[in-house]
Amino acid sequence: MKGTRVEINLEALSYNYKQMRQLIPSEVKIAAVVKANAYGHDLFEVSKTFELLGVDYIGVANIGEAVSLRIAGIRVPILVMGKTFEEDYDLAVKYEITLTVFDLDDVRKLNLNASFDEKVTKVHLKFDTGFNRLGYKSADQLIEDLEEIESYEFIEVEGLFTHLALKDVDSDDSQFDQFNALLAKIREKGITIPIKHICDSIGTIAYPNRLYDMVRLGAVLYGYCSRKTPFDLMPVMRFKTNVAQVKTILPGEGVSYDYTFVADKVTKVATLPVGYADGVPRNLSGVGHVVIAGNKAPIIGLICMDQMMVDVSDLDEVAVGDEVILFDDQSPTLTELAKLSKTNRNELLSRIAIRVPRVILNGDEKPRVIRYLDRLSKTVEASK
Ligand SMILES: Cc1ncc(COP(=O)(O)O)c(C=O)c1O
Known part of the structure; x- marks a missing residue:
């Protein structure tokens, strides 16, 4: 998906x-x-x-x-x-x-x-x-x-x-x-x-x-506890997206509202179709990173409601559709994001928006996708 x-x-x-x-x-x-x-x-x-x-x-x-x-x-x-x-x-x-x-x-x-x-x-x-x-x-x-x-x-x-x-x-x-x-x-x-x-x-x-x-x-x-547990917990949720667009900007060009990021060199920018309305905390703007093909890509500029930009200059190849990790159990972890965005993990988890589909994985079973918006529209349809 x-x-x-x-x-x-x-x-x-x-x-x-x-x-x-x-x-x-x-x-x-x-x-x-x-x-x-x-x-x-x-x-x-x-x-x-x-x-x-x-x-x-x-x-x-x-x-x-x-x-x-x-x-x-x-x-x-x-x-x-x-x-x-x-x-x-x-x-x-x-x-x-x-x-x-x-x-x-x-x-x-x-x-x-x-x-x-x-x-x-x-x-x-x-x-x-x-x-x-x-x-x-x-x-x-x-x-x-x-x-x-x-x-x-x-x-x-x-x-x-x-x-x-x-x-x-x-x-x-x-x-x-x-x-x-x-x-x-x-x-x-x-x-x-x-x-x-x-x-x-x-x-x-x-x-x-x-x-x-x-x-x-x-x-x-x-999968989380602030105290040492006698066994390793397994984080249950991973947050992912895919690259929407890749572009190159020149020194002096700014990114996103207010140009809080201005390139000081030729910079390769990937735009991601995810923003604070999906549950990415806006105060990760300029401080967090995502991971693409195992490489860190720093978040640049202000995170928008539905989109955000990352610096992929250090990545050899990045293409539209590439998978992007917003958090998983490796990097970045939810714990890192919570620290960077000065909140706790529960807040980040509970604020993943209803427009974000949940992909249910259960061993060998075929993944199932839950789309809350589809359910809502069916309810509206049924009530007509
Ligand atoms: C009354 C009450 N009990 C238990 C819990 C579960 O807490 P935790 O997620 O830290 O296990 C909560 C959650 O905040 C709560 O409000």
């Missing part, structure tokens, strides 16, 4: 999952986090792969992601880790989606909604131990609400969780301590919550003895 695309290697995804599954005690469940289109890797392909591998839970950010997985046929329990607003409670009930809650009023309304269908809906209570994002700030309030929720006919409190800020060991310890203190109080009340969970990828690697009943893994399954 020619043109801008990402390749998704499902074998690498399975490998990372299986390695983590071996590392984590068998009684600890794994929630695979697939929010933001599975960190850009394709929500459905990734979730299906995890489902076939026997994952215990799937974690998403919002109800829309959860519902689309159910409609696509995913049967594994799904936890919405973010806020779900009242207007979507009927969807949660209908599609049997577990919600994160941290407000009694919300749970009351959810119970009412669930009662219409006479279907018990599962919730995980979120406790804020210091991240200061979502969750009960007060342990006493949480317990008071929990005692009331326990009496609700159509709500099952299946889980309780918090999220680590991962600033340093001391701050993590303080978060674990607060969580443990809350658990002790809940036990004193005689209440049992089956799935208690704290750790994400880094937490799981850093604190292997504090995994509770479940871990929530995202980055590590896609």
Whole structure:
């Protein structure tokens, strides 16, 4: 296939999952986090792969992601880790989606909604131990609400969780301590919550003895972790394009908007059909490089919305159609790009645009190409 695309290697995804599954005690469940289109890797392909591998839970950010997985046929329990607003409670009930809650009023309304269908809906209570994002700030309030929720006919409190800020060991310890203190109080009340969970990828690697009943893994399954893992991770995504045009410019000629690059010698320039709207961070302009036939080609001039230019003067032969690596597991790596563009890897992965086709590779299987825009146009067509 020619043109801008990402390749998704499902074998690498399975490998990372299986390695983590071996590392984590068998009684600890794994929630695979697939929010933001599975960190850009394709929500459905990734979730299906995890489902076939026997994952215990799937974690998403919002109800829309959860519902689309159910409609696509995913049967594994799904936890919405973010806020779900009242207007979507009927969807949660209908599609049997577990919600994160941290407000009694919300749970009351959810119970009412669930009662219409006479279907018990599962919730995980979120406790804020210091991240200061979502969750009960007060342990006493949480317990008071929990005692009331326990009496609700159509709500099952299946889980309780918090999220680590991962600033340093001391701050993590303080978060674990607060969580443990809350658990002790809940036990004193005689209440049992089956799935208690704290750790994400880094937490799981850093604190292997504090995994509770479940871990929530995202980055590590896609092949990345900022802590040393006991096995080598396999990056799942490769970002590629092909040369659109090759031209030679003379000393004094500028490239792209504002001429931030001006040639000081005769320069061979390759234009690539990919830009910041596809997910190449604009602040790689003038600092990053791509790889063509094993050779580095520096990015020159400002990266445009849909195109960018690279200096291929050092390459003997470059032709229209040649394959270009924007990132893969060799060079440049996603880690290098994240550093150069002053962001993290998750941001780069999750911002690969929907106009970029996903090429699904799975061992000997024939590659499959997912084009979201085709799906969108079919939906529009069907709604006419
Ligand atoms: C609540 C929660 N748990 C788990 C994760 C997974 O994190 P990671 O990708 O670092 O494993 C996320 C992702 O940001 C999250 O928001």
